[in-house]
Amino acid sequence: MIGKSDNKNNIIYIIMGGLLFSLMVGAVGFAVPIADTVRNSIDFCLTALIPSLFFLMLLSDFAVKTNVLSFILRPFGLITKYIFRLDISLSSVIIFSMIGGYPVGAKLIARLVAKGKISCKTAERMLCFCVNSGPAFLISGVAIPLYSNVKIGIILFLSQILASFTVAFFTGIGNVAEKVKIPINKKPDYSKQLVGSVIGTVKSIALLCGFIIVFRVVITVLTHIGVIGVIVNSLSSFLPNSANAIVTGLLEVTTGTLKCAEIPGIASLITVCILTAFGGLCVHIQILAILKNTKVKMKKFYLTRIIYVFASVVYCHILMRLFDFNVSENVFVNSSSDVKIFSVSPFASVMLLLLSIMLLLTLKKKAE
Numbered sequence: 001m002i003g004k005s006d007n008k009n010n011i012i013y014i015i016m017g018g019l020l021f022s023l024m025v026g027a028v029g030f031a032v033p034i035a036d037t038v039r040n041s042i043d044f045c046l047t048a049l050i051p052s053l054f055f056l057m058l059l060s061d062f063a064v065k066t067n068v069l070s071f072i073l074r075p076f077g078l079i080t081k082y083i084f085r086l087d088i089s090l091s092s093v094i095i096f097s098m099i100g101g102y103p104v105g106a107k108l109i110a111r112l113v114a115k116g117k118i119s120c121k122t123a124e125r126m127l128c129f130c131v132n133s134g135p136a137f138l139i140s141g142v143a144i145p146l147y148s149n150v151k152i153g154i155i156l157f158l159s160q161i162l163a164s165f166t167v168a169f170f171t172g173i174g175n176v177a178e179k180v181k182i183p184i185n186k187k188p189d190y191s192k193q194l195v196g197s198v199i200g201t202v203k204s205i206a207l208l209c210g211f212i213i214v215f216r217v218v219i220t221v222l223t224h225i226g227v228i229g230v231i232v233n234s235l236s237s238f239l240p241n242s243a244n245a246i247v248t249g250l251l252e253v254t255t256g257t258l259k260c261a262e263i264p265g266i267a268s269l270i271t272v273c274i275l276t277a278f279g280g281l282c283v284h285i286q287i288l289a290i291l292k293n294t295k296v297k298m299k300k301f302y303l304t305r306i307i308y309v310f311a312s313v314v315y316c317h318i319l320m321r322l323f324d325f326n327v328s329e330n331v332f333v334n335s336s337s338d339v340k341i342f343s344v345s346p347f348a349s350v351m352l353l354l355l356s357i358m359l360l361l362t363l364k365k366k367a368e
Contacts, residue, residue: 030220030221030224030225034217037217037220038213038216040216041212041213041216044212048140049209050209052136052141053100053103053104053136053208054205056100056104056134056136057103057107057204058197059096060092060096060104061108061111061200061201062193063092063096065111065193065196066193076091076094077089077091083168084168084169085168085172085173085175087179087180090118090126090180093108093109093112093126094129094130096108097130097131098130098132098134098161098164099134099135101133101136101137102131102132102134102283102286103290104134105130105131106127106130106131106290106291107200107204107290109123109127109291110290110291110296112180113295114293120296123294123296124297124298124299124300124301125171125172127296128168128305128308129164129167129168129308130164132161132163132164132277133156133160133277133279135154135157137276138153138154138156138276139153139154139157142156143156145258146258146261146272147269151323152269155316155319156273156276156316158319159277159315159316159319160277160308162311162312162315163315166307166308166311167304167308171300171304204290207286207289211285211286212252212254214282215252215281216252218251219248219251219255228244228247228248231243231247235247241262241263242268245260245263246271246274246275249271250275251280251281251282252282253279253283256275256280257272257275260272260275270313270316273313273316274312274313276312277308277312278309279305
């Protein structure tokens, strides 16, 4: 038994070593395209990611820490109790994870586990329906640049929300809601919690941007050394128009969705729906990094993600029909496959500078 385990580990190490060596060789041989990728990735983080996520992540973290929105979210508590099969005090976590997008839900869940407010079992089930693409990305990062249509972004978002409800309902069958250990009489120190939320959000945003840059560089290197091309060619017979978008999107979702501009007709929207619902390896590793100090596993997340993706596509199709949306070919054909969306702005530069200073100060204080 030990020998088989060792052989399995050796195979993994060989594959990882070969991949790392290829990336190192590519990093030396393709310095110019890598520099362009890093520049464009930083541009994306400055002008799209940070402005759309920072304040929402900060607000959600502060709201969960202080439980300040418990009274306002009380009507949603019935849905949380009977559909999600969770304690009503977790309503804010569900709502903010749906609105905030991929990293927000995992971050809030990890915090609750670290504080001992929910068990790992509850956290693992919540991961199945608290990880989705947020409206900011789906509208400003997908629908507008690809289709010049806000309505498509709204439909994509509603599709994922309905998929979350579906997964929550089926995973909650026979589940008894765990009582959340939140002190009632203790009044939170709002100023202290706000500072903690700002520091935590800065770290999360920095982690998120770092992963996006790394994965986009990996895609660039793998493309130039021919790995992506080989995989795409092998899948082209099954996925003639969408193979390139799917392969890159499974690695990094934002890159993959932009490549959906090359796909004609309604297949473009279906591919976007699949990629944004799945999230990509980059998002999944971010979740693993957020959960690293907990005992929360992602096995159930991956088992239900297939159902989640399938449900998102089905709901997207239904909503397109329900809203009588014109699914003509022209709507889904972008005029250029090279989509240029973002440009550097003074606001974004100042924002990045402030985030960097706050992060450095935090690390210095921690070291002392």
